[in-house]
Amino acid sequence: MKCISDLTKEELTKELTGLGEQSFRGKQIFTWIHGKRAVSFEEMTDLSKALRLKLFDRYLICDPGITRIQSSKIDGTKKFLLKLTDGSMIESVFMRYRSWNSACISTQAGCAMGCRFCASTIGGFIRNLSAGEMAGQIYVMEKETGERISNVVLMGSGEPLLNLDEVQRFVSIISDSDGAGISKRNITISTCGIVPQIKSLAAKHLPINLAISLHAPNDEKRRHLMPIAERYSLKELMDAVRYYYDETHRRLTFEYALVKGENDSKKDSDELAGLLRGLNCVVNLIPVNPVRENDLKRPDNKSVEDFRKRLAMGGIEATVRRELGSDIDSACGQLRARTLV
Numbered sequence: 001m002k003c004i005s006d007l008t009k010e011e012l013t014k015e016l017t018g019l020g021e022q023s024f025r026g027k028q029i030f031t032w033i034h035g036k037r038a039v040s041f042e043e044m045t046d047l048s049k050a051l052r053l054k055l056f057d058r059y060l061i062c063d064p065g066i067t068r069i070q071s072s073k074i075d076g077t078k079k080f081l082l083k084l085t086d087g088s089m090i091e092s093v094f095m096r097y098r099s100w101n102s103a104c105i106s107t108q109a110g111c112a113m114g115c116r117f118c119a120s121t122i123g124g125f126i127r128n129l130s131a132g133e134m135a136g137q138i139y140v141m142e143k144e145t146g147e148r149i150s151n152v153v154l155m156g157s158g159e160p161l162l163n164l165d166e167v168q169r170f171v172s173i174i175s176d177s178d179g180a181g182i183s184k185r186n187i188t189i190s191t192c193g194i195v196p197q198i199k200s201l202a203a204k205h206l207p208i209n210l211a212i213s214l215h216a217p218n219d220e221k222r223r224h225l226m227p228i229a230e231r232y233s234l235k236e237l238m239d240a241v242r243y244y245y246d247e248t249h250r251r252l253t254f255e256y257a258l259v260k261g262e263n264d265s266k267k268d269s270d271e272l273a274g275l276l277r278g279l280n281c282v283v284n285l286i287p288v289n290p291v292r293e294n295d296l297k298r299p300d301n302k303s304v305e306d307f308r309k310r311l312a313m314g315g316i317e318a319t320v321r322r323e324l325g326s327d328i329d330s331a332c333g334q335l336r337a338r339t340l341v
């Protein structure tokens with residue numbers, strides 16, 4: 001059965017007129033699902049019973065089920081393990097900041113990319129998520145916490161750019177003012193560096209943010225942490241990223257997981273500063289979260305701060321990511337991985 005939550009307002013309008021309904025019904029049903037967060041057609045009380053029945057016979061509304069929630073006692077971060085209709089498990093995270101709430105959502109069940117520091121890749125790739133399943137993660141977390149989410153990062157399990165059509169549809173749905181109305185400027189797509197897809201995304205000229213998982217200052221070190229580096233060199237990646245900036249003029253974010261003894265030396269920070277010089281960007285330093293499934297070690301706070309300072313001396317702005325949910329399984333994919341072993 002088709003999932004009605006996957007359709008943009010325009011697609012829904014077309015669908016409804018195809019069923020012989022008036023075109024305004026498309027917007028009306030879109031608002032029920034994405035604005036009022038209806039999870040059943042019975043809730044849509046301003047539709048006739050006949051239309052509700054027609055919808056019930058043809059469509060599903062995507063509503064991921066909560067399997068488990070881990071709540072941080074320190075900062076209010078909540079990690080959700082969600083089950084989709086086919087039984088696939090995904091993770092989503094609710095993060096509370098001073099004046100807004102942010103959601104980190106998954107775009108695929110599992111991940112094929114094999115980054116060494118990431119638990120999402122354990123068990124491999126299962127399938128792409130649909131746009132409605134991405135939006136559903138936000139709605140479930142808002143419902144459970146009773147709080148509004150205004151910022152979204154596509155940084156949970158999966159490589160968003162390998163599911164670009166659905167990601168683009170998701171951006172259209174979630175930013176629609178007749179639905180959740182989350183500003184595109186508050187949406188960040190994170191990629192491990194799929195060069196052709198970065199260029200495709202650039203050509204769409206969406207005013208969203210791009211975060212690139214870099215994690216190493218040269219090809220050799222990057223290959224050691226991320227298999228994708230075997231496919232695309234840093235030169236190819238940086239050319240694509242420059243192209244993205246030229247097309248969108250959106251400031252870039254580079255994610256850099258600091259791993260003790262692997263990519264956290266003075267030489268690494270100087271090399272990184274050289275690589276990024278001249279780009280309008282910020283580096284997000286993430287002291288790696290050691291997980292049971294890998295042998296990576298977290299550098300101490302002084303080494304992290306020294307790394308940040310050396311980047312600053314090299315003219316590169318860097319921030320150290322606030323470690324949200326440090327008392328729960330906060331590494332990407334960790335909670336889901338627990339259900340696989």
Ligand code: SF4
Nearest residue numbers: 111113115118121158
């Ligand atoms: S970091 Fe992202 S791309 Fe890499 S394995 Fe994890 S989910 Fe996949």
